[in-house]
Amino acid sequence: MNNDFSSRRRPVLIPNLRNHIPSPRRPQSQRIQAVEALLEHGFPYSRKLTAHTSCVNALAFSSLDGRFLASGGDDLKIHLWDLHEEPVSTPCWSFTGPRKNIFVLAFSAHNRWLYSGGVDNTVLKFDATQLERAPNAQSPRSPELRLYDHDDSIRGIAPHAVQDEIFLTGSEDGRIILHDGRVAPTALPRAQDRIQLAAEVTSVQFHPVMEHVFATSESSGRVCLRDTRMAFGPLAQRTREGVVQIYNTKLSSRSFPHLCNPEASSIVFNHQGTQLGVTMLHYFPTIYALTDPDPLAVCSAPNLPGGTPVPSGERTYVNSCTMKHGSFGGPGLDADALYAAGSDDFHAYIWALPPPAELVARRTVLSHAEWDAGEHSGVVAFAERLTGPRCVPAQLHTPRARLGGHASICNTVLVHPRMLLAASAGVEADIVVHGAVTSLLGGMQPTPAHTRQLEEAWAEGVDRPDGVEELTWLDMQDTIHMFDAILREQGEADVFRIRKWAGRSDGESDSRGDSEGEELGEDDEVDDEMGESRG
Template identity: 65%
Template structure:
């Protein structure tokens, strides 16, 4: 009987049959082998690099195209937006250029299917370029193109542009005016933003990101320190249908320290999701990149760098990761060649980019501990903790980066990990973009990155007869002059020379602070709150 059943022509094959199991086992084996091969290469820490040169001033924003990262967009103080084709045998010049902003560019984003490229900056405009028609043309240098659409609704510098994870026509924009707008390109041209498409937050918007999987969910960060997960359906629409600004989850970001009377409320500079949408990273001024699991209010890890990649302490007197210059920092998750993100990268004030290897979310959560207030107050832990009452949460301390990326001559603001290639792009207060590779054969060839990194305060000395070095020095000087002039216009927002400053002195917070004493969704700090403990 079993034999006849096995020979039945229309019989559906059981998912547990030997052949199916063999195929599944083979697939898992290949994935495991690939993961081991990639991770062995990543252990080298991206030791090779080369520069892309087209900008004439500071490069503040970078973005990889959404589908496969083929194109890298760059923009900055020279008001040009360049697109580089990373599939070229040797990338030397931009394949497409755009122009349109009146002032410095700080934000670039591709739409979900790469049809549009969005730009924002200090001129309070959101620019939308139709990149699809340009990308379909032969990839030869083109004259700079103007934006196809200009959005003028904001009354402050643009800090965030979040294209929808599926729809090309939908995106969110956030500004220092504290407002988040929902835009839909399917609406009538030049239609005014309606009240139901606006959220007014408590302080300046510093970050907006759509969840990569759940298309109705997005995250926001504010200069006041608040970081929230929101539902599009609850955040926008008629006021009678809104619920608590759409907040579905809030993250704990306040710091407290034993024998320090006031809490610290670090300014959040930006946020980013990993590709799976299981983790959220928060960049904080005068603090370290902090990792949260999606629906967990307490952080699971803090990324610092008191150690070198080999595990030994950073030599006395040598600088390491710091984020005290309030430029527009942008970090990123990544797992090039892998199906999950296992890395996090961030730029630093010590003229480097840093990369940390991340254990799985569950493993990170298991590494943290909770300490009762009584034990903490009695001295059971000497670190720094986050939250107002209740037990203190001690996140995992990722103190040994897997890579310290050089090649820069000034502050690094942006570090982006390519989604597929073993590549990291970084840029900052200089005119060049540095591409870092785990192997030397990428993009037509890379050279080993010089181990020397200019120290903060160290003057650049021209190498006689070295024209390239002269140009780099001139570009850096032009960047610094332009940056200084910009800071004279808005000194409190763009540059504070506070290296090594105490975040508890600069960002004090107490229960009486009106902007953070309670969450807008009606939830306030309670005895169930746990605080984050972090060692500096």
């Protein structure tokens, strides 16, 4: 059976590029220029997809061509939207089965399966092969399999880049489990397929190119690159829990005598596998090169997309309240040049990423003596230890786009792999789909310029949408009012005050043990493999 959606799909060329982009045989630079022209004003158009009745926490585009958008959240429903429909108005398919809030959704490599996980500690496996044959089925589908291998909330599901039956799960119980559907299921996962970490796992991602490599993040702030061949199997064969790279995620400021370690709440690879984006609680999205422990860039938004400073008193990007998920994108291009993230200020942000060589050139590395002797007022650097060198990444202060359309916190933003589209969701029940042109999904309208401020009451003067029951409407108001209160209380907390890192002053090791300070050997197998991919 051919489970590849691409076998019968309509062409999904970037809309409105036929007159802008020359033949694919022309240089890639011309395609980049065409996309740059269409993205000059960001994603100014939008429309809402309405079917959920509570917060939408998870979004996922189907693999390969992104024809389907999956959404799930606190109403325990999983809806699928067919982006080939014109117009897209209602879900084309729905799944049931989660018993508590949904945190994560993921399609397998060839869309054989759709995975779901969340607060019920359970991973659900849905058969997605019928989507193409019956894309408008009315009866909700139940899961093919329930996996009860974790004891706490599921925070990450990572399908293998090639094999539909292989995937990783990560949970707040600290366990990372390697699943293989080709192996006969057992009551409990085999010990050789599990890693037990000392901190909660907040995200896990398989590398999109190298099938043995994956990345993990933890509530402790630790972000690691690992190899399945070193992480799993008999204990005698394991090495360093599979760790082949530890990324520098601790922050340093001249205003404080200590380092801090913000929680890494999610991670994501770009589609080429050359960069890793880390979403940090109470700090900014940070971009790393795959094999470099020091960060390349920090994405912030003191400026508006045009480059002018955000007006005094107006909120901008901040991440202090909910779990955020970022994404890379480069619609129709060979390399991802965009990074997107949601924010507590009721916007989503998209940054244009300069070429890696430019980011390296803009990065500054200072010895501890230079850092200690300099002024560096207001500068935040990254440091592995208190007395070690400081890395100041390139600062991306001006986003390419600031996406509106939300009346509350935006948690999740995805950039479509083929079309000039982005989808965002969060505390509201609606999904907002943003476009660079109007002719997408059956037509879009300009996104309203005004975004509700925290002081403004939600739903005042807003009519209840058709089809939304009054009780649901009241529940939505209560939810948004609750998160407004949380934002007023937590505000923009200073990460240096709330996440002090208790490390040794000489910095030879930290609170997680000496192994984190070890250097990787030059003969590490994964290092060689990565070196080939960099070329």
